[in-house]
Amino acid sequence: MKTQDLFSLLEQHKDKALLFEYAPNCFVGTNYHITEVKHITIDSVDCGAQTDSWKETIIQLWESPNDIENSKHMSVLKALGILKKVGQMKPYILNAEVKFEYSNSSFHTAQLFVNQSKIDDGKLIIQLGIEKTDCKAKDTCGIAEPAMEQETQDEPCCSPTGNCC
Template sequence: MKTQEFLNLLESNKDKSLVFEYTPNQYVGANYHITEVKHIKIDSVDCGARTDAWNETIIQLWESPKELDKREYMTTLKALGILNKVGKMKPYDLDSEVKFEYSNASFHTAQLFVNDFDIQGQHLIVKLAVEKTDCKAKDACGVTEAPLTVEAMQGEPCCTPDGNCC
């Protein structure tokens, strides 16, 4: 989901509580805070020696240990207020992908992308998911979608000095 789409989603659901599902049926606690918004510029080179660049908006969620008994979630209106204030200080790239950085005692720190959302009663539930790593240069590296068997690879070098990579 793009940053503009996320802000629009909040804007159109101002009367809802904002709930994050970080893995199926596991929710960020109602004691969460938005503790940081990062405007990330990625400048990369993939394993096929191709360059790429893009921006991301990363919103960090943190559960306050002093508010473990809290039962009411942050409202979308409050989250929108926080994010709008950030946008005035450091403008967003509204076309950038929005991700959420989160962890807890039983879930590793991860940057999660928005997979979907659902409205259940007075809750706007933002469904997050882990993004799997992938080879962006499959064609340049000769990577096939189906894994090669050991027999199919015998006699062929894994990498060559002239650019065969991965």
């Protein structure tokens, strides 16, 4: 999801509670805060020596131990207010991919993509998910697509005799 798409979604549902589902049936606690918004520029070189660059918006969610008794999720309106204030201080790149950074005591820190959203009983639920790492230079490295889908591999992706760096 692009940053602009997130803002449009939030604008359409200002009257709802905002929930984040970080894994199937696992929700960020009601005591969450938006603690940081990162405007990231990625400038990369893949294992096939190809360069790439792109922008990302990363919104960090944190469960506050001081608000553990909080029984209500943040409202979409409040979240939108926080995000708009950030945008006044540091403008967003609206076509940047948006991700949510989150962890808790049983879930490792991860940058999660927005898979989809849904409305359920007055709540806007943003469903998050991981994206597996992948070799961007399969042709250069001589990696066949089916070999990447196997659970285990006898040889590493980029062998010493391959064309990877």
